[in-house]
Amino acid sequence: MELKQAMEEMIMVPGVSGFEDDIREYIRGKVEELGLKAKEDNIGNLLTTIGDSGQHVLFVAHMDELGLIVSKIDNDGSIRIRKVGGIDDRTLVGRVVEIKTQKGKVTGVLGLKPPHLMTDLDDRKKVVVWQDVRVDVGTRSKKETERLGVRVLDPMVFKKDISYITPDIVCARGVDDRAGCAIIFDALEKLKDRKLPLKITFVWSVQEEIGLKGAKVVGFNLHPDYVFAIDTMTTTDAPQMGDVFERILIGSGPALRMFDNAAIASPKLRKMIEEVAKAAKIPLQYGTGGGATDGAAMQDFGSLMMPLGIPMRYTHSPTECASVKDMENTSKLMVKIAERIAKDSKRR
Numbered sequence: 001m002e003l004k005q006a007m008e009e010m011i012m013v014p015g016v017s018g019f020e021d022d023i024r025e026y027i028r029g030k031v032e033e034l035g036l037k038a039k040e041d042n043i044g045n046l047l048t049t050i051g052d053s054g055q056h057v058l059f060v061a062h063m064d065e066l067g068l069i070v071s072k073i074d075n076d077g078s079i080r081i082r083k084v085g086g087i088d089d090r091t092l093v094g095r096v097v098e099i100k101t102q103k104g105k106v107t108g109v110l111g112l113k114p115p116h117l118m119t120d121l122d123d124r125k126k127v128v129v130w131q132d133v134r135v136d137v138g139t140r141s142k143k144e145t146e147r148l149g150v151r152v153l154d155p156m157v158f159k160k161d162i163s164y165i166t167p168d169i170v171c172a173r174g175v176d177d178r179a180g181c182a183i184i185f186d187a188l189e190k191l192k193d194r195k196l197p198l199k200i201t202f203v204w205s206v207q208e209e210i211g212l213k214g215a216k217v218v219g220f221n222l223h224p225d226y227v228f229a230i231d232t233m234t235t236t237d238a239p240q241m242g243d244v245f246e247r248i249l250i251g252s253g254p255a256l257r258m259f260d261n262a263a264i265a266s267p268k269l270r271k272m273i274e275e276v277a278k279a280a281k282i283p284l285q286y287g288t289g290g291g292a293t294d295g296a297a298m299q300d301f302g303s304l305m306m307p308l309g310i311p312m313r314y315t316h317s318p319t320e321c322a323s324v325k326d327m328e329n330t331s332k333l334m335v336k337i338a339e340r341i342a343k344d345s346k347r348r
Helices: 003-012 021-033 121-125 142-147 175-191 213-222 267-280 294-299 324-347
Strands: 046-050 056-062 067-073 079-084 095-101 104-110 134-136 155-158 169-172 199-205 226-234 255-257 285-287 304-313 320-323
Touching: 003 021, 003 169, 003 175, 003 324, 021 046, 021 175, 021 199, 046 175, 056 175, 056 213, 056 294, 056 324, 067 142, 169 175, 175 199, 175 226, 175 304, 175 320, 175 324, 199 213, 213 294, 226 255, 226 285, 226 294, 226 324, 267 304, 267 324, 285 304, 294 304, 304 324, 320 324
Parallel strands: 056 199, 056 226, 226 304, 255 285
Antiparallel strands: 046 199, 067 079, 067 155, 079 134, 095 104, 095 155, 104 134, 169 320, 255 304, 304 320
């Protein structure tokens, strides 16, 4: 399966943090098509392992995405929301959402008060906070909404489509981190028959967006020697991004996310990856932005850790943009890293 196709298909499968069932089952099916077993742990992470001896290398990408849940159904039939993950309130209004209910998918809209009804001109300048947002599902009473199957705690995702602003740059909600999910699946396909003297575990984690919850469980249970978190890395090459951080450019290769809000990556791994990338002619970039990755949670259990960042514009927005070429280079780098660790292990 081509990486680009896998990425597009994974983006379209819903999986709000804590409600990852659909995307987990999609990935499980793809792993089993390769003739491999996929194990689900108690928190919902999906894991598959190739090899059974030598150094333990772990690649992880989170399969959860930002979204909303139903927090209350009002008497007029409208739905109040609670955000799941770091959603900017500015991106909420004027959007279409899809609610996963016991009776199937229900479509709703996050309405915006039109200027025709504004009595205070300053209203146009105000950001509508999430507490004031309502979802309209076309009903006029609480009972009508409940008859659709909507219940408190039902998850909802923003309706998605996929566009390409160039032949290489994909634009969609959910590139973070379905791109990473597709990349580690692509690397799994390439490595599964190699019989390297390593134990390599591939993890599609849950609840990353609400505090790296799934990764903490994996780190506690497995204590791998090496961890590589495949996640997006916010670029600085878009308009109005400022000049505080080093430039990270779409299409210029994966980024070593050396420093963020939760971790400092391993200098030892930096040196090794630089040598591997140079030999394979894979371009590298370096990042020191904010946020956190699953690698930070696993580092706490003693692993050598490096996040491999997929350069992406407009993080946590409806228009996340990333390069397919960067994704392909990240997968290639993962394979070369595994080969290098296997080679170094033989020397010991």
